[in-house]
Amino acid sequence: MKNxxxxxxxxxxxxxxxxxxxxxxxxxxxxxVFDNEHLYFDPNLTKDGINVSDTQPFYIESGRIMLRKISIxxxxxxxxxxxxxxxxSAGDRWxxxxxxxxxxxxxxxxxSVVQGQFTLQHSEDAEKTDxxxxxxxxxxxxxxxxxxxxxxxxxxxxxxEDTVKYPNRMPVYIDGWAKKAKWKQDITxxxxxxxxxxxxxxxxxxxxxEGYNVDVKLRFDESENAYEPAKKRWIAPVLNSxxxxxxxxxxxxxxxxxxxxxxxxxxxxxxxxxxxxxxxHGGHSGGDEFVPTENIIKLDGEELFKFTPWRxxxxxxRRFNPTSxxxxxxxxxxxxxxxAKKYKTKKIEEPEASSDLSRSNWCPGSDxxxxxxxxxxxxxxxxxxxxxxxxxxLKEDEQNFWFVSTYxxxxxx
Numbered sequence: 485m486k487n488x489x490x491x492x493x494x495x496x497x498x499x500x501x502x503x504x505x506x507x508x509x510x511x512x513x514x515x516x517v518f519d520n521e522h523l524y525f526d527p528n529l530t531k532d533g534i535n536v537s538d539t540q541p542f543y544i545e546s547g548r549i550m551l552r553k554i555s556i557x558x559x560x561x562x563x564x565x566x567x568x569x570x571x572x573s574a575g576d577r578w579x580x581x582x583x584x585x586x587x588x589x590x591x592x593x594x595x596s597v598v599q600g601q602f603t604l605q606h607s608e609d610a611e612k613t614d615x616x617x618x619x620x621x622x623x624x625x626x627x628x629x630x631x632x633x634x635x636x637x638x639x640x641x642x643x644x645e646d647t648v649k650y651p652n653r654m655p656v657y658i659d660g661w662a663k664k665a666k667w668k669q670d671i672t673x674x675x676x677x678x679x680x681x682x683x684x685x686x687x688x689x690x691x692x693x694e695g696y697n698v699d700v701k702l703r704f705d706e707s708e709n710a711y712e713p714a715k716k717r718w719i720a721p722v723l724n725s726x727x728x729x730x731x732x733x734x735x736x737x738x739x740x741x742x743x744x745x746x747x748x749x750x751x752x753x754x755x756x757x758x759x760x761x762x763x764x765h766g767g768h769s770g771g772d773e774f775v776p777t778e779n780i781i782k783l784d785g786e787e788l789f790k791f792t793p794w795r796x797x798x799x800x801x802r803r804f805n806p807t808s809x810x811x812x813x814x815x816x817x818x819x820x821x822x823x824a825k826k827y828k829t830k831k832i833e834e835p836e837a838s839s840d841l842s843r844s845n846w847c848p849g850s851d852x853x854x855x856x857x858x859x860x861x862x863x864x865x866x867x868x869x870x871x872x873x874x875x876x877x878l879k880e881d882e883q884n885f886w887f888v889s890t891y892x893x894x895x896x897x
Contacts, residue, residue, distance in 0.1 A: 499886050512705040512873035513555055517684045522574055523550055524695025532548050534599060544598050547695070549728060551685045553589060555705070558679045560711045564705040565672045567632050568853075569686075572641025572664045577807035579839070580636045581763065581887055582688045585628040586674070591680040592624040593731050602825055606608035616735045618726045620745040623793040627713035628685070629677055630889040633761045636688060636696060637849030638839055639807030640665050650806040655835060658803040666805050667851035673759070673893045676717050678702065687728055692751025716896040720747045722868045724889040734765060735886025736772075736878035742782060744869030745893055749862055757858040760867070762793050763852055764844025764875070766884035772876045773843055781857070781890075782869045792843030805839035806808050812836075844886075859892075868892070 492883055521541050529547040536542055541552045555743050569584060587593040596602040597618065602625060604617035619627060644661035654661065690863045722745050725735040737743060749756060762774035762779055802808075812833040823829045839848040846852050868890065876884035 487772045488705060512703060514701050514703045516557065516699075517552055517554060517769070518550060518686060518700040519697055520570075520699045521550055522695060522698050523547065523686065523688050523690070524574065524576075524693050525691050526693050534595075536595070537768075544595065545687075545729065548690055549685055549687045551683045551700070553681060553683055555681045556702075559675070559704065559706050559714050561707040561709065562714050563672070563675060563707065564669055564670065565675050565678065566703040566705070567671050568666070568668045568701040568703065569632055569634055570664050570666045570699040571634065571636055571693075572697045573636070573639045573643060574697050575642055576636075576690050576692045576696055577639040577643060578636075578692075579638050580689045580696075580726075581726075581765065581846075582634040582636055582686070582698075582889075583728075583889075584631045584634075584684065584686050585724075585726075585728070586631055587626075587628040587683050587685070588795050589683055593626075593683070594618070594628055594685075595683065616725065616737060618729050619735065619743065620723055621721070627721050628728060628888075629674065629719065629721050629891055630724060630726065630761055631632050631671055631674060631684070632667065633763065633846075633849055633852035633887070633889070634665075635763075635846045635848055635852070637665055637801060637804035637808075640804045640849065641697070642694075643806045646806065653806065653808070653810050653835070653837070655802060655837075658674070660803070661806045662804045665849050669851065669853055672683055673717065673757075674719060677719055685728075687726065689727070703863050711808045717893065718750060718753065719891055719893045720749070720897055722747055722890045722892060723870060725755065725885075726887045734878060734883055734887075736875060736885050737873040738870060738872040738886055738888070739877065742785075742869035742871045744782075744867060746865055746867045748865050749892065749894075750896060751820050752897045753863055753894050754861075754897050756892060758857040758859060758890060758892055759854040759892045760857060760888075761852055761854045762886060762888045764793070764886050766876055766882060768882055770876070771882060772884045772886060773873075774841065775875050775876065777844060777872050777875050777886075779888075780871050780873070782867075782871070784867050785869075791855075793855075794842060795845055795847050795850070796842045798842060798847035798850075799837075799840040801839060801847045801849035802837060805837060807841035808837040808848065810835045810837045874886050
């Protein structure tokens with residue numbers, strides 16, 4: 485009884501001592517980075533400059549990106565890290581690519597570029613050339629590392645309570661529209677990027693003033709075992725083609741070239757892995773969103789891994805997509821005729837939603853966990869590149885592109 489009272493007092497002291505954005509309990513600490521914040525597109529929002537804050541979320545890229553500075557202590561014992569993201573529509577009824585990322589506060593980063601303190605190569609002519617600045621390292625600049633990729637569903641939350649229009653789009657196999665989308669991933673391997681002062685950002689590829697509401701938490705579960713010291717980890721960013729900063733466009737260059745960078749792997753590195761996040765986009769018939777496309781990863785010019793990223797389970801996310809377009813398809817169905825006590829066949833019309841269709845490694849309402857590729861024992865400087873020979877071209881009326889982010893990570897002996 486005495487021990488329970490002492491534990492309760494300790495817990496109370498921890499909670500009282502936390503700020504409004506930090507939740508603490510014995511054995512874990514959770515940082516509420518974004519508390520149901522509104523993310524939307526409005527060119528007027530940042531036309532007079534960026535209001536950088538050391539304590540509150542702030543916007544860049546006309547509101548399509550929110551950043552927040554946080555400070556996380558270095559953990560002495562082994563610690564598990566989770567990211568939890570929740571999203572609802574604030575009026576935007578479309579599915580959009582979303583990304584949570586991290587970058588250092590000090591030195592050259594995305595914010596340095598947006599504020600004009602660092603100029604990326606080819607920035608001025610990027611709209612007219614085959615260059616996509618900011619995807620790989622340039623001098624002191626390093627691309628941001630993605631913590632989670634997610635895909636907003638069609639209208640979840642804002643349109644879920646619509647009692648006039650959207651109930652008629654509801655299939656018989658669900659009992660109601662979901663109130664929100666929620667995803668959780670283990671990102672323990674990225675812990676070194678989060679310790680200290682960092683910017684955590686969230687990006688959604690929206691083009692509406694209504695936009696979305698986003699909630700992001702980082703949870704750190706530190707071992708209570710004093711004899712379990714923190715593992716020595718390292719991470720090296722390779723490539724990130726998510727269009728975080730202007731004048732980036734959706735990248736279709738993977739079709740024409742090997743894109744990547746040279747990475748220096750420590751001599752004492754062990755358990756080296758490649759983390760790879762990829763999604764194809766182009767929401768028209770025959771676009772990269774709907775065409776299976778082989779991704780090829782190379783090490784020093786030699787093929788290392790190749791696969792075709794493809795999701796066939798998108799119909800399982802139907803309850804998150806109230807505003808998805810629906811059309812009717814005719815087919816033969818076998819059904820039970822209770823009077824005849826046997827199966828009969830009947831031609832029926834049944835609905836198929838856009839959100840049901842298979843896609844290039846994502847579904848409306850899904851997250852996109854990184855694929856982890858174990859590497860052989862490898863140290864020193866090496867080049868990692870990605871190409872997709874059958875990807876579609878980016879045209880003025882057909883937006884075909886791939887969002888790819890990849891990094892090496894491992895432990896140190």
